[in-house]
Amino acid sequence: MIEMRNVHFSYPGREVLKGITLTVERGELFGLLGPNGAGKSTLLLHLNGILRPKRGKVLVDGIEPAKNPREVRKKVGIVFQDPNDQLFSPTVFEDVAFGPYNLGLRGEELRERVLWALKKVGMRNYADRETKELSFGEKKRIAIATVLAMKPEVVVFDEPFANLDFRGKSLMRKLITELKNEGKTVILASHEADYLSLCDRIALIDGGRVVTVGTPEEILGNPELLRKHNLDVPPLVELFLSLGLPIPKDPEDARRKIMEALKNSGPSRFGNARDIP
Numbered sequence: 566m567i568e569m570r571n572v573h574f575s576y577p578g579r580e581v582l583k584g585i586t587l588t589v590e591r592g593e594l595f596g597l598l599g600p601n602g603a604g605k606s607t608l609l610l611h612l613n614g615i616l617r618p619k620r621g622k623v624l625v626d627g628i629e630p631a632k633n634p635r636e637v638r639k640k641v642g643i644v645f646q647d648p649n650d651q652l653f654s655p656t657v658f659e660d661v662a663f664g665p666y667n668l669g670l671r672g673e674e675l676r677e678r679v680l681w682a683l684k685k686v687g688m689r690n691y692a693d694r695e696t697k698e699l700s701f702g703e704k705k706r707i708a709i710a711t712v713l714a715m716k717p718e719v720v721v722f723d724e725p726f727a728n729l730d731f732r733g734k735s736l737m738r739k740l741i742t743e744l745k746n747e748g749k750t751v752i753l754a755s756h757e758a759d760y761l762s763l764c765d766r767i768a769l770i771d772g773g774r775v776v777t778v779g780t781p782e783e784i785l786g787n788p789e790l791l792r793k794h795n796l797d798v799p800p801l802v803e804l805f806l807s808l809g810l811p812i813p814k815d816p817e818d819a820r821r822k823i824m825e826a827l828k829n830s831g832p833s834r835f836g837n838a839r840d841i842p
């Protein structure tokens with residue numbers, strides 16, 4: 566679905582992407598992991614033609630975003646880190662309607678699309694609210710609705726978990742999993758390795774270069790690699806590695822894997838599983 570071939574990009578006086586080559590398959594949940602300043606956001610902005618490579622090529626479903634940004638923006642929706650960069654209308658309804666209106670939807674069809682997108686993010690009752698009076702977490706969900714309302718094939722999230730509380734993070738995980746199950750191609754960029762355990766594959770980038778690409782087990786299960794690139798090793802991952810268990814995708818998966826290990830191990834290793842409440 567996405568091909569980046571030797572992508573180079575510089576801001577004035579500073580080379581930020583130094584030859585990125587990556588492929589994301591259709592329907593894949595793909596993580597971009599890298600420390601602050603690695604070039605993740607800069608790379609994402611190439612996917613819908615906001616930035617153009619100085620050298621190299623980006624292709625989305627065969628379309629070059631730099632040459633055909635209008636066409637590619639029907640396929641790729643980017644959820645920015647800060648929802649204030651995405652919302653600019655007086656009301657939630659108008660913000661979410663903006664994209665589909667530009668796609669040509671009108672009247673009842675437009676209204677239905679907006680309410681559908683708001684329902685997807687659990688904000689159906691917010692249509693008439695003033696955007697500026699919403700909390701950060703609420704704005705974040707409305708920003709996602711503005712993207713979903715376009716029904717893109719590829720949904721890109723830049724630091725989706727940043728500044729969300731526990732419930733916000735759980736809802737975000739659920740939504741990302743839902744999108745993946747619907748067959749969408751999803752890209753998550755984050756400097757927090759913890760949140761990328763959901764992914765099918767992860768690319769570790771640093772200093773504008775791809776360090777390595779692998780499964781969550783290969784990348785997150787390598788604490789030395791993470792530390793070398795200034796990334797936190799998720800505590801749950803450390804715990805599971807020390808117990809010799811496979812890395813969990815999320816807290817619910819962690820619970821399942823622990824219960825399974827307790828059942829299989831018997832009293833010698835973990836005590837008696839039946840005694841655990």
Ligand SMILES: Nc1ncnc2c1ncn2[C@@H]1O[C@H](COP(=O)(O)OP(=O)(O)OP(=O)(O)O)[C@@H](O)[C@H]1O
Pocket residue numbers: 576577579581599600601602603604605606607608755756
């Ligand atoms: N508009 C800009 N003008 C000049 N330099 C920029 C601009 N935007 C980003 N940079 C620089 O490019 C480099 C990569 O930034 P980018 O935001 O792509 O990294 P990132 O991996 O997304 O980081 P973070 O995790 O902190 O969001 C940084 O050194 C940053 O200072």
